[in-house]
Amino acid sequence: MSGTPQSLQAQPLAVTNNAVVITHEDIDRAHDRVRVSAARAQHGFFPWARLLWLLVGPGVLVMLGENDGPSMLSYAATGAKFGIGFFLPFVALTFCIAIVVQEMTVRLGAATHRGHAELIFERFGPFWGWFSMIDLGIGNFLTLITEFIAIRAGAGFFGVPPWAAILIALIILYSALISHRYWTWERVTLAAAVFNLIFVPVALLTHPDWHAVGHSLTTWRPLPEFSKDTLLIVLADIGATVTPWMLFFQQSATVDKGLTTRDIRFGRFDTALGATLAALAAGATILATTPLLSHQMSTENFQAAEFAQALEPLIGRFGASLFALGMVEAGIVAAITISTSSAYAFGEVAHKPHSLNLPMGQGKSFYSVLTLCAVAAACIVLTPGLPLVYVVLLVNVVAVLAMPPALVFLFMLVNDKEVMGDLVSPLWANVLSTGVVLLLTAAGVLFGISVIAPNVFAVLGGR
Amino acid sequence: MTKKEQLPPAVSDAEQSLVLASLEHDQLVKAKKHSIPRRHLKGFELVVLWALRLYLLFMMAVVGYQIVVATR
Numbered sequence: 001m002s003g004t005p006q007s008l009q010a011q012p013l014a015v016t017n018n019a020v021v022i023t024h025e026d027i028d029r030a031h032d033r034v035r036v037s038a039a040r041a042q043h044g045f046f047p048w049a050r051l052l053w054l055l056v057g058p059g060v061l062v063m064l065g066e067n068d069g070p071s072m073l074s075y076a077a078t079g080a081k082f083g084i085g086f087f088l089p090f091v092a093l094t095f096c097i098a099i100v101v102q103e104m105t106v107r108l109g110a111a112t113h114r115g116h117a118e119l120i121f122e123r124f125g126p127f128w129g130w131f132s133m134i135d136l137g138i139g140n141f142l143t144l145i146t147e148f149i150a151i152r153a154g155a156g157f158f159g160v161p162p163w164a165a166i167l168i169a170l171i172i173l174y175s176a177l178i179s180h181r182y183w184t185w186e187r188v189t190l191a192a193a194v195f196n197l198i199f200v201p202v203a204l205l206t207h208p209d210w211h212a213v214g215h216s217l218t219t220w221r222p223l224p225e226f227s228k229d230t231l232l233i234v235l236a237d238i239g240a241t242v243t244p245w246m247l248f249f250q251q252s253a254t255v256d257k258g259l260t261t262r263d264i265r266f267g268r269f270d271t272a273l274g275a276t277l278a279a280l281a282a283g284a285t286i287l288a289t290t291p292l293l294s295h296q297m298s299t300e301n302f303q304a305a306e307f308a309q310a311l312e313p314l315i316g317r318f319g320a321s322l323f324a325l326g327m328v329e330a331g332i333v334a335a336i337t338i339s340t341s342s343a344y345a346f347g348e349v350a351h352k353p354h355s356l357n358l359p360m361g362q363g364k365s366f367y368s369v370l371t372l373c374a375v376a377a378a379c380i381v382l383t384p385g386l387p388l389v390y391v392v393l394l395v396n397v398v399a400v401l402a403m404p405p406a407l408v409f410l411f412m413l414v415n416d417k418e419v420m421g422d423l424v425s426p427l428w429a430n431v432l433s434t435g436v437v438l439l440l441t442a443a444g445v446l447f448g449i450s451v452i453a454p455n456v457f458a459v460l461g462g463r
Numbered sequence: 464m465t466k467k468e469q470l471p472p473a474v475s476d477a478e479q480s481l482v483l484a485s486l487e488h489d490q491l492v493k494a495k496k497h498s499i500p501r502r503h504l505k506g507f508e509l510v511v512l513w514a515l516r517l518y519l520l521f522m523m524a525v526v527g528y529q530i531v532v533a534t535r
Binding site for chain 2: 125
């Protein structure tokens with residue numbers, strides 16, 4: 001039955017008084033797996049569709065979760081500042097990169113039934129484990145702050161006071177948890193995540209030039225000028241699709257959902273589906289704000305509400321409201337998934353119970369970390385006078401910078417024969433992931449040069 | 464871990480059968496208490512990990528510098 005490598009199967013079942021020790025978490029997960037087995041036992045399209053429905057989740061959630069507040073602001077700034085030209089196909093490419101990276105976490109989770117933080121700690125030791133946890137902790141907390149900024153700004157468009165917007169977001173986050181069932185949490189969050197596609201009707205309201213869209217997708221032109229601003233937006237767009245929390249979240253969610261090696265094919269489909277939906281929403285956001293470029297509107301330091309207000313004369317109150325609502329939704333879904341990612345990682349490292357199937361009594365530390373992360377970030381956003389605008393602008397850049405070390409751990413784990421058995425990465429996947437690490441590192445180095453020695457770009461013919 | 468947490472929860476025979484029939488052995492929570500054997504990193508791997516660690520520290524300093532410049 002098990003597809004897990006022999007080295008990891010060597011341990012016997014935990015037994016007390018000749019009885020297998022079974023937890024509440026095991027029972028809930030078993031109920032989910034019974035439905036999967038029942039669907040798998042049948043043939044035909046409908047059982048297959050049901051199996052797909054049962055197995056999708058972590059991939060769609062991670063991709064739409066990453067279409068978060070700062071990501072949507074990056075896409076909006078991209079459209080307003082550069083139009084679609086180079087960036088529409090570029091963003092599609094970044095989602096292809098995300099599929100390559102996230103697929104590895106599906107395989108790791110299904111093969112080992114362990115979370116990403118747990119594997120790094122156990123396989124490489126606490127020294128390297130703590131480094132990756134510090135990267136994750138700082139990145140997650142900064143990103144969480146930006147989610148609440150997006151929620152506050154988006155809700156501000158409707159005149160909702162900041163404290164009320166933040167409180168509503170925290171209530172929604174908590175409501176997703178109260179069932180104490182992974183399945184229910186996943187479906188509730190998925191339902192919220194699908195609202196990310198609200199940016200599609202916003203784009204349609206701007207009456208896009210489809211000929212220009214086709215030209216952009218096929219030629220990647222017009223190319224942007226080589227400058228510090230272009231580099232910053234390129235980095236922000238990369239950081240809007242691949243970030244360390246995604247690795248930790250999808251692997252832990254794959255384990256919590258109970259996926260096995262038999263489900264990897266569906267896990268890949270789930271990841272690709274999520275990437276397609278997220279790319280659609282991202283592309284729509286770029287398209288939606290492109291008219292601001294032709295109106296030569298300065299969008300420097302624009303937040304969610306300002307973008308919605310700037311779009312209002314072009315797409316009406318209804319369209320602008322959808323845009324602001326989309327920002328609120330992006331922030332809420334990401335706040336849910338990112339705080340969950342932190343809680344999973346904490347539980348894995350601290351050897352505390354970590355599952356969304358845990359009743360409150362057994363999962364106190366898990367739910368406390370999840371809630372405290374969100375509440376602390378929310379409180380920071382409500383603190384007057386903090387220079388939060390810089391956090392929003394740089395959080396995606398920080399994510400790109402932290403990604404190469406995280407990817408190297410992932411790369412080493414997914415090529416570890418003792419951990420993965422026959423599921424180690426094939427050569428083509430290794431070539432692609434090495435290319436991704438080099439690309440991200442090079443982008444980071446270029447960003448560093450642009451900050452330290454901005455005149456270098458002028459020498460190279462840029463600005 | 465408290466004494467209460469150490470006690471196995473009351474599980475019916477039906478639930479036990481369900482769990483054993485539906486989950487892979489290493490999916491059980493208790494089975495995950497066993498650690499995966501540690502792997503010792505080789506020279507090249509350590510060089511790459513340290514290089515990336517230094518890269519990240521340096522780049523974070525660059526980000527901090529940019530924030531300071533922007534807030535002036």
